[in-house]
Amino acid sequence: MAEHDHEHGHQGYQKGSLSLWGAVSLGTGVMIGAGIFALTGQVAQLAREWFVLAFVCGGIIAGFSAYSYVKLAKAYPSAGGIAMFLSKAYGKGSVTAIFALLMYFSMVINESLVARTFASYTSQLISFEAQWLVPLLAVGLLVFAFFINILSNQFIQTFSFFMAFVKALGLVILAAGGLWASGIQFESISAIPEEATGGGILAGIALSILAYKGFTTITNSGGEIVEPKKNVGCAIIISLIICALIYVLVTLAVGSSLSIDEIVKAKDYALAEAARPVYGETGLWVTVAFAIVATVSGVIASAFAVSRMLAMLTNMKLVPHSHFGMPGSIQKHTLVYTIVMAMVLAAFFDLNRIASLGAIFYIVMDIAIHWGVLRHLRQKVNANIYILVSAITLDVIVLAAFIWVKWTSDPLVIWASLIGMALIAAGEILFLRKKR
DSSP states (O other), rough: OOOHHHTTTOOOOOTTTTTTHHHHHHHHHHHHHHHHHHHHHHHHHGGGGGGHHHHHHHHHHHHHHHHHHHHHHHHOOOTTTHHHHHHHHOOHHHHHHHHHHHHHHHHHHHHHHHHHHHHHGGGGGGGSSTTHHHHHHHHHHHHHHHHHTTTHHHHHHHHHHHHHHHEEEEEEHHHHHHHHHSOOOOOHHSOOOOSOOOOHHHHHHHHHHTTTTHHHHHHHHTTBBHHHHHHHHHHHHHHHHHHHHHHHHHHHHHHHSOOHHHHHTTGGGGGHHHHHHHHHHHHHHHHHHHHHHHHHHHHHHHHHHHHHHHHHHHHHOOSSOOOOOOOOOHHHHHHHHHHHHHHHHHHHHHHHHHHHHHHHHHHHHHHHHHHHHHIIIIIHHHHHHHHHHHHHHHHHHHHHHHHHHHHHOOOHHHHHHHHHHHHHHHHHHHHHHOOO
């Protein structure tokens, strides 16, 4: 089959159906949904009083990472995004399949992370407590996201743009009000960080990178964006800038309202807790409402992108596929698989471990992207060697620190990551050998 067919054929893709701002809304939808609501408390737990700086550093590292993706998107715009980029660097074999699946599963993990965040915030409005409530709400959101994603690209684009605008504006208003009410005082981030360690700060930075990784989902819709060689890169840059500004403003506001210990105690719903001292119960309701908007749009945007990536891998014959009697296109089938896996994770894993697994999988894949460009594609995409080396170095440093901190505090996460990567690698090698 011709490469063009791989990229656009038999998948139900609609070439030119996403505008620049539609792509931006999808990217910010994933980032804000997964980032500021889900990770503020967890980053504060690791980096302590340096948690705002951790988000800033995470944005800088994401900026270095984005360089490779922008260069690749300009040269190879594709509906498969990262899967296609890896195949250009490593060929259509096991290396491409393994790292592409790491990205795929990190995105599925991200969906379950956002769904659990939705449930944690929504449960703040419910008067009774029950262990089954958060998993049930998370699974319900994923079911809703599935039904939205089987609608047209135009509807998804309009829905995502509206939701992205509402949540971005709402967060800015809440953060500005919180800063004003506190008198622009940052008690929890101006104290001497006696409890913070170098490893903890770097681990916090590694986790904060998850708040920005949503920009990669834009590349998975490259075959559907208007003028993709120009607009995919523009959408990535605009999304990162918007999210970085919002993250800094919101984390400063949270730091002005709560102590570090209070942020960590309410880490699954830190923004809602930060609204209480400033706005009272009304602020809590408003913050939770914005959290619901952010997480709902985040899950929808993530499912939209990740199902297309798995469909591309299927069409490239790099992963096995079964219809299981379902009608429709391969992309619709991969959407079902994606949602079902996210539902399982959201039902049985807590936020902290979900986020940690996603961070490890993503950073490993990110290093593979940069190495592929450096080793095989640098001349073809006209990439700067110093930026590529810097991106790899930064990824390696924060990943090493994150692994060390988790190994000493929660080694199960590291074992789960290693076993997961080993199973992915073994499964792909066996599958591709059988095809020969």
